[in-house]
Structures are given as C-alpha cells and as structure tokens.
Amino acid sequence: MPSFFNKGFGRRREPAASDRIPPGQYETRDFPVLTAGPTPRIPLTTWSFALDGLVETPMQWTWEQFNDLPHQSFTKDIHCVTKWTRLDTKWEGVSIDTLLEHVQLKPEARYVMAYAYGDYTTNIPLDDLRHGKAFIGLRFEGLPLAPEHGGPARLVVPHLYFWKSAKWIKGLRFMESDKPGFWERGGYSMYGDPWKEQRYRSDD
C-alpha cells in the first residue's frame, strides 16, 4: 500500500497493454493536438527539407524529390508529455537512416536541432535519430498526414515524448553540443524519455 493514496480512487479503465504504457500515461484512441500556436499553411510547391549544420555538403529536397526517396511503414506506440499514449499507430515515411545516406556528417556532429515551419525547434541527440529509431512521417493510418498533426511532414521519434517529434518539419541541423529548442527553453526536458518521466528540465 502506498504511503499516500486517495480514498475511493481506483483505475477506471484497463489499458490494453499495460507493459507498453509508461508511468503517468493513460491510453487514448483519439489523437489529441498540442501546439503552441496556429497550424501553419505550407504549400507543397514551396515545401523543402534540408540537412545542414555539421555536414560536408548541405542537402535539400523539394516535395517531389523527397517523395521519390524510399518509403517504409512503421507501427509505433507514441507518448505525449500531456499524459496520453496511443498504441500501434501506423505511419509511412522516410527513415532518417535513408536521409543520412545523402550527406557526410562531420565527426564532431553529436546533436540535432530539428526545425520546422512556424519556427518551432526541438533538440535530440543524433544517436536517437539513427539505426531505425526515427523517421519523417508523411502518412498516418493510411492517409496523408493532416495539417494539425504536422502535415505535410513531421519528424517522428517514437521513443521520446512526442514534442520531440517536430510537426511541419523543415530540416535537421547537426550540432556539436546540445542546445535547447522551443519547449526546452521553456523548461521542458532536454531529452524527454517517457519511461523515466523526463517531462521538465528538473526531471533530467
């Protein structure tokens, strides 16, 4: 019995797979939206995606070029810092490993700043984007990704809290040292591991 408990309170819903739901999270079947401001409008004719910073030669794709890259399907659990978890979400997109085949990283590159339309940024260690761990999501549950969920393209890093999965992604900038992005400057965790409940900077 815990030292503190709320009398009469008990679990209302059994999660489908409790071993996949990190502490402090609850399972939801819808897809809540969390964004600091309005949803940006991004015409596909001017959309582009870049890899820059600590690379030998920066790389940039147009929407058409990006869609010509090899696509993969991903089924992942996603966890939002505002406590919801959604299991088995189905995505289609381009693996970050695929993108990295097009540039040569400088040896000192260890961190990444993901930057987005609407000036959102978020920082992630480079190793957390490689080896099949992350991708650029273009389709969700069989449909093009809706604008409020980050369409036309968003970063997806399922093993970190979902604010790291920058919506409306525009590029990845490779850096030598870690720097806080948008929410991180506002006091959120530099890393955001849902299993360690790294929500706020003081949880790191």
Place this chain on the structure above:
Amino acid sequence: MKKIQWQIASVKAIVQETPRVKTFTLQLPDWIPHLPGQHYDLRLTAEDGYQAERSYSIASPPEQTDEIDLTIELIDDGEVSSYLHDGITVGDPLEVRGPIGGYFVWKDTMATEPLVLIAGGSGVVPLMAMLRHRAQIGATNPTVLLFSVRMDNGVIYQQELERLAEQNTNFRLLLTFTRQPPNGWTGYQRRIDKEMLQEVMAPLNGQPNCFVCGPTLLVEQVASALVDVGLPFERIRTERFGPTGT
C-alpha cells in the same frame, strides 16, 4: 535546477460554478508564485498503487498567496475529473506539483499592449487567472474576452466576469452561445468565426497579444481564423484541452 516537487495540498473550499464545473481551492504547504496561464499537475493514487495524472490550469492570480484555485469540468466517464467531482470534500488531501509552463503565460511586460482572450468552455480557466491578475495590478490595456459556451447555465465565473466588465471600461466581455442562449439574448449565437473575430478586433489599436484556450477543434478553428484576419503568427498563443473529435 530545483525539482518541482510533489506536495500534498489540502482542499480548503469547493465552489460549484456551473452544473458541471467546480472550483477547488487548494492550500499548499509550498506555494510558489505563478504566472497567469501556468498549470499544475494533479496526481491521484489508488490504494493498490495505481496512479493517474492530469494537468489543470491555475484560475487564481499570483496575488492570492499560499493557495491555488483549480476549476475543473466534469467529463462523463472521466477518470480524474469524476473522482474530483464526486469523491472530494473540504479537508481532503490532493497531490499536486507546479507551477508548470512557460509559454501560454501573460507577462507583466504585456500589460500595456492590447489583449484578446478567446475561450471555449473550461478553456476560460487560465484566461481568468490573466484577467484577475490584470485587475490586481490595475492594468488599463484594452482587453476583450470572447467566451464561447453551449448554454445559458454554462458561463463559468459569470458574475465575476460581469463585475469586471462593469468596473473596468477597458475590459469587454463578449459571450457567444452555441446551443441554447438565455431568453431574450441579443448577442452572438454561433460558433466563433472570422466575421466575429473581425468585429471583436476592430476597436483595438495595434496588434494584440492573443490567447486561445479550449477544446482542440475550437482552438484549431479560431487560431486559423485569426491568421486569416491578419494577426501575425507570433501573437497567437494556444492551449488545447481534451480530445480532438477528429
């Protein structure tokens, strides 16, 4: 950085605001001044160790020391809100930590700029903290609250809002009823749209700071309409509560 610690608050008062909304005043052993717009996390623990955590905006201004007000809407079948509504009485302990959040906040440096607050339902809670603080510091910046509610008895903080609007000529209260307006109502009776926003913004000189809070769909539509009426992106801050419905 100091960890934001969990602490055990004591419920000091409970006020029924509307048939589905209650305000809980929590006495805190370790009260920290907040910025209007910030929230607390609340954690319920069952006897078997199971825990559920949710976020709730602070309704009280930082001038109200040693305690915070949380205003909570009853969600049918809601794990946390229904326990708080049915299972909590004055004197009970509740575990919380905060204040949290650094973006959806009204800072004193904004106190001379026009302010537009747009709420749907319980989305009015963080905006109320802003209005209460604004009144406390005696700010005279042109301010408007556009509050979308379903029906007559759904206006959270109605009397206080009306009083604020009477006492302060710089503050306008605008209600819109989306389902059932009060008898004889002559104001807005529809969802917030572009035309309504244009009318609301027209008397304001200069670019207002705009805070939008409520259910996801309302926030999504309002924020998008604000961009349409020409408000720059950086001036629009949003907070979305609850499910998408999409």
